[in-house]
Amino acid sequence: MTTIPADPSRPRAGAGTADRRRSSAPLWLLARRVHFMAGLLVAPFLAVLALTGLAYAFTPQINDVLYGDELHVEAQTGNPRPLSDQVAAALAVHPDAHVTSVIPAEDPDRTTRVVLMGIDGLHQTGSHFSSESLTVYVDPYTGGVTGELVTVADRPPAQVWLRELHGNLHLGDFGRIYSEFVASWLPFIVLGGLVLWLGKRARGRSLRAVLVPSFTAKGRARNRSWHGVLGLWLAVGLLGISITGLTWSTYAGGRVDAAITAVNGKTPSLSPSEVAAVGSAEPIGFDRAVEVARSEGLQGELTLAPPHAAKEPFIVEESSEGLPIRKTAVAIDPYTEQVTARQGWEDYPLMAKLTSIGVDAHSGTLFGLANQLLLALLALGSLVLLGLGYRMWWQRRPTRSGRSSPPPVWRNLSVPMLVVVLLAAGALGWAMPVFGVTLVAFVLLDGTVNALRRRRARVSAV
Incomplete structure (x- = not known):
C-alpha cells in the first residue's frame, strides 16, 4: 500500500476547531465572568423587580376588586344622562374645585371619571406622573356620585402604590x-449566558439539548x-x-431622552393656537365637544x-389602552366648534412610536390579558432561573473541597481585545452611568x- 505524505499546507484534522476554540476562549471566559459575577450580585434585585412587576401588571384586576364600588355600576338599558349633568354632580360635591379632565364611561358598566383640582390636601409637584388629583366617579345613568379617590395620572391609590414599589x-x-x-446589567447577564449556552452547541451538543432541558x-x-x-427561551423577553x-x-x-431629541424622535404634543371669543357667544359644553x-x-x-380661560381651546384626545393604538388629539374652538389643531399616531416619529409601544408592552397594556400573562x-420564569443559578453556584462554590475561583479574565485577553473591552466599557458607562459606577x-x-x-x-503552600 502506498503512503501519501501529508500536505503541510493543509490543516490537520480538528485543527480548525481547536483554533476556533482558542480564539473564542477569551470571549467565553469574559462572558462566564460577567454572567457569574454580575448575575450573583444582581439576582436579588432582579427577584424584587420580578415580584413587584408581576403585581403591577395585574393592577387593572386589582383596581376592579379594591375599587369596584367606585369604578362599576349596574349596566342599564336606558340612555346615560348628559355628560354636563354628570360633571355638575361631581362639582356639587366639591363646589370650590375646577375640572381638569373628564373621561366619559365607554363601557356600559363603568362610571364616568371627573378629575378635579383646587382641593386642599392634594400633593402637587408639577409632574404629570406624581401630582395628585381628586377623581369623582359618577353613575352615568342616575347622575349619582359613587365615590371619589385621590389619583395620580388617573391611577387609583393601589396602582400608584404598586408603581412606586x-x-x-x-x-x-x-x-x-x-x-x-x-x-x-440585565442585557449583559443575558448575553453572557447566551454565549455560554450556545457555545455548548459549537462544542458538539445537539440542537435538542440546546432547546429542550434534560429530564435524565x-x-x-x-x-x-x-x-x-x-434562559434561552426567556432571553428576548x-x-x-x-x-x-x-x-x-x-x-x-436622561441619555436616551437626549439621543431621541437629537434625532427629532420625541413624542409630539398638541400645540393649539389661542382662540378668540365671538361676541357674547357661550363656549360649547362637554356633550357637544364629544x-x-x-x-x-x-x-x-x-x-x-x-378650557380654563377665554382664549383656550377645548382639548379632546383618545385615551384607550392597547391595540389598535389610538393617539389622536384635537383642539376645538369652543365658540365656533372648529378644529384648530389635530395630531394623530401617524404624526409620531418612529422612535416615539417604538418608545410608546415598548412602554405599553412593559406595563402589560399593549394587548390586554395576553400581555399580562x-x-x-x-x-x-425569571424567579426559577435565579433559583437554578444560585443552586448551581452552591454546588460549585469555591469554598467546597477541590474547588477554586476562576482566574482573572484580564490575563487571558490580548492587548487589542483588552483595549476594545475598555473602550466599550467606557462608552457603555457613559451611556448608563449606574452601570459604569457599578462596573x-x-x-x-x-x-x-x-x-x-x-x-x-501561597500561605497555605508554605
Whole structure:
C-alpha cells in the first residue's frame, strides 16, 4: 500500500476547531465572568423587580376588586344622562374645585371619571406622573356620585402604590437606582449566558439539548440544562423588559431622552393656537365637544380637557389602552366648534412610536390579558432561573473541597481585545452611568477577592 505524505499546507484534522476554540476562549471566559459575577450580585434585585412587576401588571384586576364600588355600576338599558349633568354632580360635591379632565364611561358598566383640582390636601409637584388629583366617579345613568379617590395620572391609590414599589421601593429618587442597576446589567447577564449556552452547541451538543432541558441528567448537570434552556427561551423577553425599563430610568433615561431629541424622535404634543371669543357667544359644553370629536373620527375612550380661560381651546384626545393604538388629539374652538389643531399616531416619529409601544408592552397594556400573562410567565420564569443559578453556584462554590475561583479574565485577553473591552466599557458607562459606577465596583471587588485568595493559597503552600 502506498503512503501519501501529508500536505503541510493543509490543516490537520480538528485543527480548525481547536483554533476556533482558542480564539473564542477569551470571549467565553469574559462572558462566564460577567454572567457569574454580575448575575450573583444582581439576582436579588432582579427577584424584587420580578415580584413587584408581576403585581403591577395585574393592577387593572386589582383596581376592579379594591375599587369596584367606585369604578362599576349596574349596566342599564336606558340612555346615560348628559355628560354636563354628570360633571355638575361631581362639582356639587366639591363646589370650590375646577375640572381638569373628564373621561366619559365607554363601557356600559363603568362610571364616568371627573378629575378635579383646587382641593386642599392634594400633593402637587408639577409632574404629570406624581401630582395628585381628586377623581369623582359618577353613575352615568342616575347622575349619582359613587365615590371619589385621590389619583395620580388617573391611577387609583393601589396602582400608584404598586408603581412606586416597582420603580423605587418607596424610597424616592434614591430608590430608583436599584431598578436602573438591574436594567443596566440585565442585557449583559443575558448575553453572557447566551454565549455560554450556545457555545455548548459549537462544542458538539445537539440542537435538542440546546432547546429542550434534560429530564435524565442528575445533579448540577440537570440544573445547568434547565437553567440554560430556560434562559434561552426567556432571553428576548428579558432584553425587552430591560431596554424599555431604561427609557424612563433616571440617568440612562436622561441619555436616551437626549439621543431621541437629537434625532427629532420625541413624542409630539398638541400645540393649539389661542382662540378668540365671538361676541357674547357661550363656549360649547362637554356633550357637544364629544360630538365634534366623534365627527372627526376619534374612537374609543376619550379624555376631555375643558378650557380654563377665554382664549383656550377645548382639548379632546383618545385615551384607550392597547391595540389598535389610538393617539389622536384635537383642539376645538369652543365658540365656533372648529378644529384648530389635530395630531394623530401617524404624526409620531418612529422612535416615539417604538418608545410608546415598548412602554405599553412593559406595563402589560399593549394587548390586554395576553400581555399580562406573558409578563407573568416572564416574571415567574425569571424567579426559577435565579433559583437554578444560585443552586448551581452552591454546588460549585469555591469554598467546597477541590474547588477554586476562576482566574482573572484580564490575563487571558490580548492587548487589542483588552483595549476594545475598555473602550466599550467606557462608552457603555457613559451611556448608563449606574452601570459604569457599578462596573468599576465589580472589577475592584473581583480583583480584591482574587488577590486575597491567591495570597491565602501561597500561605497555605508554605
